[in-house]
Amino acid sequence: MGLLNDRVCLVTGAGQGLGRAVSLEMAREGAKVVLLERNAATAASVEDEIRTAGGHAYHYALDVTDYDRYGEIVADVIAKLGRVDVLVNNAAINPPTRTILNDTLEDWRRTIAINLEAVYMGSKLVAPQMVKQEGGRIIHIASIQGFASSGDTGPYNAAKGGIIAYTKSMAVELGPYNILVNAVAPGFMATPMSIVNGVDEAETPDFLEWYVRRRKIPLGRTGYPEDVSGSVVFLASDYCRYMTGQLLVVDGGLMSTF
Ligand SMILES: NC(=O)c1ccc[n+]([C@@H]2O[C@H](COP(=O)([O-])OP(=O)(O)OC[C@H]3O[C@@H](n4cnc5c(N)ncnc54)[C@H](O)[C@@H]3O)[C@@H](O)[C@H]2O)c1
Numbered sequence: 001m002g003l004l005n006d007r008v009c010l011v012t013g014a015g016q017g018l019g020r021a022v023s024l025e026m027a028r029e030g031a032k033v034v035l036l037e038r039n040a041a042t043a044a045s046v047e048d049e050i051r052t053a054g055g056h057a058y059h060y061a062l063d064v065t066d067y068d069r070y071g072e073i074v075a076d077v078i079a080k081l082g083r084v085d086v087l088v089n090n091a092a093i094n095p096p097t098r099t100i101l102n103d104t105l106e107d108w109r110r111t112i113a114i115n116l117e118a119v120y121m122g123s124k125l126v127a128p129q130m131v132k133q134e135g136g137r138i139i140h141i142a143s144i145q146g147f148a149s150s151g152d153t154g155p156y157n158a159a160k161g162g163i164i165a166y167t168k169s170m171a172v173e174l175g176p177y178n179i180l181v182n183a184v185a186p187g188f189m190a191t192p193m194s195i196v197n198g199v200d201e202a203e204t205p206d207f208l209e210w211y212v213r214r215r216k217i218p219l220g221r222t223g224y225p226e227d228v229s230g231s232v233v234f235l236a237s238d239y240c241r242y243m244t245g246q247l248l249v250v251d252g253g254l255m256s257t258f
Contacts, residue, residue: 015042187251
C-alpha cells in the first residue's frame with residue numbers, strides 16, 4: 001500500500017527538477033500523477049519513466065499562464081480520472097539576475113504571472129472539484145527567497161513571498177471544505193534552475209567556500225530534488241491531516257544561521 005494510493009495528483013512544471021522528483025515519488029506511493037508542463041518532450045519522458053516503473057502518469061503540454069487550456073485540462077482530468085485530490089503548484093522561472101535599477105516592468109510582469117498569478121489561477125481551477133469531493137490538498141512550492149534575498153531576484157522574491165502569505169489566506173478560506181493548503185520552501189537545490197548563465201551556482205568557488213566549507217548551510221551541501229520531494233508527499237498524505245496554512249523550510253539549515 002502506498003501513501004497516495006489512487007489519488008489524482010496534479011503537478012505543474014513536472015518535466016524536470018523538483019517537479020519531476022515529486023511526480024516520481026507520488027507515483028511510487030500509488031498516485032495517478034498528472035504531469036502539467038510547458039515542455040511536452042520532458043513531460044512525456046517523465047510519463048514514460050513512471051509507466052516503465054509500473055506507475056500511473058498522464059502528461060499534458062501546458063503553459064500554466066494559459067488559463068483557458070488549464071481549465072480544459074482540469075475538466076479532461078475530471079472526466080477521465082473522476083477526481084482531483086492534490087495540486088502541486090511547482091512551475092516557476094528564475095530569470096537572469098537583475099535589480100530594480102536595471103530590470104523592466106516586462107521582466108516583473110512575466111515572473112509574477114508564472115510564479116504567482118498562475119498559482120492563484122491553478123488553485124482556483126481545482127478548488128470547486130475539491131469542494132465537491134469534500135476534501136483536497138493544495139501544495140505550493142515557495143522558496144527561502146520568499147523571506148530572504150540574494151539581492152538580485154526581486155520579482156522572484158516578491159512572487160515567493162506572495163505565495164507564503166497566500167498559503168495562509170487559502171488555508172483559512174478553504175479549511176471549512178477540508179482542503180488543506182501548505183507550502184514548502186526549498187533552499188539551494190541542484191536542478192536546471194540553479195544553472196545561471198551556464199554556471200552551476202552550487203559549484204562556484206564562493207558557494208563551496210561559504211556555504212559548504214564554512215557551513216553556512218549547516219548540513220554542508222546543496223540539496224537535491226529528492227531531499228525535498230518527500231516533504232511534498234507528506235503534505236499530500238494522510239500523515240498530514242491537522243496542519244494547514246504552514247510552510248515547511250527544507251534548506252539544510254541555511255535559514256537557521258546568521
Ligand atoms: N532550484 C532551486 O534552488 C530552488 C530553490 C527554491 C525553490 N525552488 C522552486 O522549486 C520549484 C521547482 O524548481 P526547479 O529548481 O525544479 O526548476 P526547473 O527550472 O529545473 O524546473 C521548472 C519546470 O517548470 C517548467 N515551467 C516553467 N514555466 C512554466 C510554465 N509557464 N508553464 C508550465 N511549466 C513551466 C519548466 O519547463 C521546468 O520543467 C520552483 O517553484 C522553484 O521556484 C527552486
